[in-house]
Amino acid sequence: MIAFGRLLERLAFTPSRNGRLAHLATYFRATADPDRGFALAALAGTLALRSAKPGLLRGLAAARTDPELFALSYEFVGDLAETVALLWPAPSDPAAAPPRLAEIIAGLGATPPAELPALLAGWLDRFDPGTRLALLKLVTGGLRVGISARLAHLALAAAFGVAPEAIAEVWHALEPPYLPLFAWLEGTAPRPDPADTPHFRPPMLAHPLEAADAAALDWSAYRAEWKWDGIRVQLVATRTGRRLFSRGAEDISAAFPEILAAMEFAAVLDGELLIRRGTEIAPFATLQRRLNRKSPGAKLLAEAPAHVRLYDILFDGSEDLRPLPFDARRARLEALLARERPAAMDLSPLIAFQDGSELAALRAGARAAGIEGLMLKHGASPYLAGRARGPWWKWKRDPLAIDAVLMYAERGHGRRSGFYSDFTFGLWRADGELVPVGKSYSGYTDAELRLLDRFVRTHTTARFGPVHEVEKSLVLEIGFDSAQRSTRHKSGVALRFPRILRLRPDKPAAEADRLDALTAIL
Amino acid sequence: MQAPESWLHPTPAGLYCEPGGFHVDPVRAVPRAVITHAHSDHARPGHQEVLASPETLALMRARLGPARAGLRQRALGWGEVVRVGDVALRLVPAGHVLGSAQVVMEYAGTRAVVSGDYKRHPDPTCRPFEAVACDLFVTEATFGLPVFRHPAPEGEIARLLASLALFPGRCHLVGAYSLGKAQRVIALLRAAGWERPVFLHGAHAALCAVYETLGVRLGPLAPVPAGKGRLAGEIVLAPPSALADRWLARLADPLVACASGWMGIRARARAGGVELPLVLSDHADWDALLATIAEVDAPEVWVTHGREDALLRAMALAGRRARALRLIGYGEEDAAEDAPAA
Ligand SMILES: [Zn+2]
Ligand SMILES: [Zn+2]
Numbered sequence: 001m002i003a004f005g006r007l008l009e010r011l012a013f014t015p016s017r018n019g020r021l022a023h024l025a026t027y028f029r030a031t032a033d034p035d036r037g038f039a040l041a042a043l044a045g046t047l048a049l050r051s052a053k054p055g056l057l058r059g060l061a062a063a064r065t066d067p068e069l070f071a072l073s074y075e076f077v078g079d080l081a082e083t084v085a086l087l088w089p090a091p092s093d094p095a096a097a098p099p100r101l102a103e104i105i106a107g108l109g110a111t112p113p114a115e116l117p118a119l120l121a122g123w124l125d126r127f128d129p130g131t132r133l134a135l136l137k138l139v140t141g142g143l144r145v146g147i148s149a150r151l152a153h154l155a156l157a158a159a160f161g162v163a164p165e166a167i168a169e170v171w172h173a174l175e176p177p178y179l180p181l182f183a184w185l186e187g188t189a190p191r192p193d194p195a196d197t198p199h200f201r202p203p204m205l206a207h208p209l210e211a212a213d214a215a216a217l218d219w220s221a222y223r224a225e226w227k228w229d230g231i232r233v234q235l236v237a238t239r240t241g242r243r244l245f246s247r248g249a250e251d252i253s254a255a256f257p258e259i260l261a262a263m264e265f266a267a268v269l270d271g272e273l274l275i276r277r278g279t280e281i282a283p284f285a286t287l288q289r290r291l292n293r294k295s296p297g298a299k300l301l302a303e304a305p306a307h308v309r310l311y312d313i314l315f316d317g318s319e320d321l322r323p324l325p326f327d328a329r330r331a332r333l334e335a336l337l338a339r340e341r342p343a344a345m346d347l348s349p350l351i352a353f354q355d356g357s358e359l360a361a362l363r364a365g366a367r368a369a370g371i372e373g374l375m376l377k378h379g380a381s382p383y384l385a386g387r388a389r390g391p392w393w394k395w396k397r398d399p400l401a402i403d404a405v406l407m408y409a410e411r412g413h414g415r416r417s418g419f420y421s422d423f424t425f426g427l428w429r430a431d432g433e434l435v436p437v438g439k440s441y442s443g444y445t446d447a448e449l450r451l452l453d454r455f456v457r458t459h460t461t462a463r464f465g466p467v468h469e470v471e472k473s474l475v476l477e478i479g480f481d482s483a484q485r486s487t488r489h490k491s492g493v494a495l496r497f498p499r500i501l502r503l504r505p506d507k508p509a510a511e512a513d514r515l516d517a518l519t520a521i522l
Numbered sequence: 523m524q525a526p527e528s529w530l531h532p533t534p535a536g537l538y539c540e541p542g543g544f545h546v547d548p549v550r551a552v553p554r555a556v557i558t559h560a561h562s563d564h565a566r567p568g569h570q571e572v573l574a575s576p577e578t579l580a581l582m583r584a585r586l587g588p589a590r591a592g593l594r595q596r597a598l599g600w601g602e603v604v605r606v607g608d609v610a611l612r613l614v615p616a617g618h619v620l621g622s623a624q625v626v627m628e629y630a631g632t633r634a635v636v637s638g639d640y641k642r643h644p645d646p647t648c649r650p651f652e653a654v655a656c657d658l659f660v661t662e663a664t665f666g667l668p669v670f671r672h673p674a675p676e677g678e679i680a681r682l683l684a685s686l687a688l689f690p691g692r693c694h695l696v697g698a699y700s701l702g703k704a705q706r707v708i709a710l711l712r713a714a715g716w717e718r719p720v721f722l723h724g725a726h727a728a729l730c731a732v733y734e735t736l737g738v739r740l741g742p743l744a745p746v747p748a749g750k751g752r753l754a755g756e757i758v759l760a761p762p763s764a765l766a767d768r769w770l771a772r773l774a775d776p777l778v779a780c781a782s783g784w785m786g787i788r789a790r791a792r793a794g795g796v797e798l799p800l801v802l803s804d805h806a807d808w809d810a811l812l813a814t815i816a817e818v819d820a821p822e823v824w825v826t827h828g829r830e831d832a833l834l835r836a837m838a839l840a841g842r843r844a845r846a847l848r849l850i851g852y853g854e855e856d857a858a859e860d861a862p863a864a
Contacts, residue, residue, distance in 0.1 A: 012788065013797050018778075021687055065668065066839060071667045072832045078789055086669035086786065090809075130785075347725065462792055469792075 001101045003031050005134035005311075011145040011460075017432025020147070022154030037177025040156075042138060043455055044149040047176055049108055051141035052116060054138050057084050059362075060124070060506040064089060077418060078463050081140060085133035088124050095299065098126040102177065105197040108139065144461045144471045149249060150511050160185040165385035168202035170194055172249055194245070198241040198247045199266060200234060201322075202385035205394035206375060213230050213393065217356060223326065223379050224351040224359055227372040227394055228272035228309055229284055231291070231506040235271065235308065237263040238318075244273075248508045254295050257305045262343040267336060270312035272348070274370060275304045281370025284502060285445075291506065292451075310337065311348040314383060322383035326391075330381065363395055368511040372396055400482070402513045403504060406474040407436055409456040419449055420468065423474055423500065427491065427515040434472055435515060443479065443499030451503060475504040475512050480485055483518055493518050526634035526658035527822065530627070532847045534740040537636060537660065541629050542609035544573070546636045549849070551749025555592070556611065556859050558638025559622035561701060563827075567591070573598055573606070575613055577736050581701065584732045600649070615663030616640040617651035619702030620733060620820060626654055635818065641803065642810040643675055646709040647738050649703070651814075659820035660847075664805040665783050671859060672783060672807040678800040679710045685798050686755060693753040693773040697762035697780035697796070700726050702804050704759050705733045707781050708740045710802075711757065719744040722754055723760035723769075746772060766795060783807070812836060 007027045023045075029034050041047035061070050061084045070087065077083040079499040099107070104123065111119050115213045120139065124132050134448040137143050150164075153171065162185060173194030174181055185190035207213075242263045244253045252258050256273070258271050275282035275290065286304050290296060313333040314322055321329050330350075337347055351374070363374050373396040381391035404425035412421030426436040444452065455474055462469040479501045486494035493515070531538045532640060536548035544554040551568035558564055558574075560581035565574075571577065572592030576599070582591040598604060600623075603612045613623035618639040625636040635656040642651055660686055665672075676859050686694055698704040702724045719742040725862065746758055746769070754774035760767075762780055783803025784790045791799035805815060815823055823844040825833050832844035834844060837844035 013791065013799060016856075019689070019797070068835050068836065069668050069832055072835070074668050075786055076667055076829075077669055082788060083669060086671070087667075090671065101649060128673070149788070462788070462789055462794060 001100060001104055002131050004101050005131035008134045008145055009130050011081040015433050021155050021158055025159035027158055028159045032299045033179055034177035035184055036180060037182060038101050038105050040152055040178060041176035043141060048501050052139045054080055056117055057081060057136060060084060060125055075192055081136035082133055084346055085129050085136055091126055096126050099123055103324055103414060107455035109357055146472045150510055165202055167338045168385060171285045172200040173197050196238050197241050198236045198238045200245045203234060203247055204383050204385060204392060205387040207387060207389050209393040209516060211393040219356045221378055222303045222376045224353055225348050225375045228274060229370050229372045230272040230274040233271060233273045234271040235263055236248055237266055246506055251293060251364040255293060259306055259308055259342055262345060265340045265344060266317045267313060268315035269310050270314060271308040274307050274309055276307035303451055308345045309348045310345055325380045327375050327379045373488055401477055401479045401501060402518060403475050404478050405434055405509045405512045406470055406476055407472060410466050419453045421449060427513050427518060429515045437491045437493055438495040438498040440498045440500050448503055475507040477501040491515055523632060524630035528633050529629055530634050532849060536849060539609060539627055542607040544606055546625050554816045556625050558625060560618055564638060575621045575623050580736060581621055581732055584728060596716055606793050612653055614652045615649035617645060617648060620648045620736060620738060621646060632657045636660040639805055641806050645706055646713060647705045653817040656818050656820045658822045659815060660824045660826060663825050663833045665807050666811060666829040666833040668808045670786060670807045671809055672803050673801055675710055675802055678802050679714050682800060683714060690755045692759060692775045692777040693756055695758045695760060695773060695776045695778050698759050699764045700761050703781055705730060705738060705740060712741050721746050721756055721758040723764055725761045725791050726759050
């Protein structure tokens with residue numbers, strides 16, 4: 001647990017992606033099983049722990065410290081868990097071996113809520129302040145170090161010299177503390193076989209097509225599809241079960257029962273989840289309503305029926321089709337649909353075109369709801385996990401919109417007083433640092449404002465006076481009129497009239513736009 | 523017997539010892555000043571006569587210039603007792619920075635001790651704090667909150683060296699206050715086996731030279747060379763105020779560390795953009811304040827600069843008489859001394 005506490009502290013202060021990778025890799029190499037597996041799960045958000053309320057922390061502190069001294073301390077420090085961690089009396093017996101992370105996970109699972117305070121107090125008595133803070137953040141569910149599963153895979157890959165995609169492939173079929181995974185990484189066991197479990201496969205992602213790429217493109221080698229404005233999903237149906245996953249590997253099966261019911265086949269398919277009304281695609285906000293519901297009622301199911309527009313096939317039965325070229329996979333997908341005729345699904349059509357200029361015109365004219373632009377896929381490319389440059393391009397229609405990550409929030413005034421309504425957002429710089437590019441007070445609906453407000457209240461990582469810094473995990477689609485160079489911003493760019501077009505909770509923060517995308521249009 | 527409260531007075535110029543006719547660490551120019559240590563909020567320019575340790579006088583001359591460091595300077599050796607007016611006066615080490623002293627005053631059968639700034643962690647660059655039993659103890663309270671418990675300095679230096687091992691391509695830039703902290707960091711690095719030159723921002727070079735002439739060995743030191751992207755894998759020391767400066771471009775992918783007692787509080791460390799906070803303070807932490815007050819066992823405690831509220835509360839809980847002096851003009855340097863780069 002001490003090593004985990006040190007890792008969290010280093011991560012909390014290390015902004016750069018490479019720095020974080022180095023700290024994670026060092027930790028995974030130096031730490032024994034099963035602790036590192038539990039740490040991996042805690043960081044990647046796959047650890048299910050019963051979480052404690054802030055009131056429990058206050059109670060712990062009250063039992064050990066004078067209330068006036070506690071109040072003065074809390075006022076100065078500004079964070080409850082940190083205050084308790086810092087002013088907790090020093091270990092009474094420094095020689096007593098502090099518990100390991102695995103013991104803590106086991107203890108939390110086995111202890112009834114009423115006995116939790118005593119258990120925690122006993123542990124706090126055996127830790128230094130940094131580890132106490134890690135423990136308190138762990139049990140209150142607030143690690144907030146912004147490590148995605150993807151970054152964790154990259155760190156494991158760096159630590160053990162394996163391809164990150166190979167890790168991602170087995171990761172989703174395993175559970176904490178991932179003993180078979182580490183045994184394989186250390187070369188003491190063969191690669192775990194995910195076999196027939198209905199688990200997530202890392203998806204193939206597209207690069208944005210820049211003008212320079214377009215100029216150099218051999219158009220005849222590519223196939224074109226519409227880029228649908230829904231959320232990317234993976235449908236997994238095996239003999240042992242069915243799952244619907246978001247692109248971030250989140251299991252969203254329960255939210256879309258009509259899709260699950262329609263998965264009467266054995267395959268792994270890739271497609272876009274949309275809300276369809278007759279032949280029309282409903283606006284994204286309607287899909288958002290469905291996404292917000294863990295289990296939708298009959299009324300919502302009738303009003304906003306889900307539909308999947310399929311565009312790729314990864315497995316047909318147990319046959320792995322990913323090594324096949326796109327054209328061959330496409331034929332297999334069409335054959336499967338013709339054979340199975342699943343409800344609530346159709347095929348994303350290929351768009352016939354002669355050359356790049358014809359496609360450019362189609363893209364510019366694509367204003368229909370539900371279409372974001374075009375996808376270009378190389379006909380000979382296998383299905384490659386991750387974001388290889390070249391085989392798949394995304395060619396969005398409106399360049400004056402970016403996907404940015406929420407960084408800071410402040411409370412507003414007037415109609416919005418009491419809500420966090422002023423938002424600062426940023427883009428990724430080439431070195432992996434997130435840099436602010438603008439601030440917005442508008443564009444969102446009242447419902448979105450409430451969501452944003454709740455996000456800020458539950459994801460604050462630091463406070464600077466009225467400004468709350470939040471966990472860098474929520475993507476916002478920002479529309480703007482123009483972008484200009486600016487020396488006032490760290491990013492070097494200022495946006496004119498930025499507004500929040502919509503929230504993209506489905507999108508991993510790591511896949512928000514890069515600053516280059518903005519500087520390219522200056 | 524005359525209780526010290528009757529002969530030691532808080533005044534707008536600072537603490538005034540009436541039977542001795544002198545001020546301790548006065549905040550404005552006075553005829554006769556006893557100075558605990560050379561930090562700028564304690565050692566002001568322009569006094570007529572200055573009594574202090576030889577090291578403090580040397581540091582004052584270096585910082586203020588010989589002309590402003592007191593018209594007449596009187597060096598007091600450690601433990602040497604002198605009569606000033608009707609008061610027997612001596613200086614006892616405070617363990618804060620080189621030359622730092624507690625002022626021990628005896629008059630009419632009672633004893634008062636003004637501690638100045640002090641710490642209890644060992645420091646290779648200065649003499650360790652000595653507790654003197656007294657009737658009145660005047661203490662600082664810079665870190666007077668129970669959330670401040672400074673860890674062992676060796677552990678913090680080990681974290682710096684571990685970071686260097688993990689990121690050998692990055693220059694490690696350590697923010698450290700130029701009088702005391704910088705030299706202590708260097709000495710701790712030497713004790714941990716770091717034998718390479720330590721590179722100094724211009725602001726640090728002069729005081730390191732004074733330390734050397736006063737017998738504190740700091741090993742090889744060098745200025746930061748001109749150019750761009752230099753000193754990968756090396757350690758550079760700079761004042762905390764220079765951590766966000768333009769000259770950072772000279773350093774290879776700089777990793778900013780800061781050595782300060784405030785680094786124990788995350789919001790403080792983050793506000794300064796620090797990547798490696800090192801909790802390293804030249805002031806007593808909460809436990810040391812309480813332990814020292816118990817050790818000198820004075821029936822009356824006065825609290826000067828810092829966070830008086832919590833310390834007064836702790837004194838009330840312990841049943842000890844205490845009051846806050848709320849002297850104006852102190853703590854400016856302590857804040858800087860231990861401040862994150864803001
Ligand atoms: Zn001082
Ligand atoms: Zn001071």
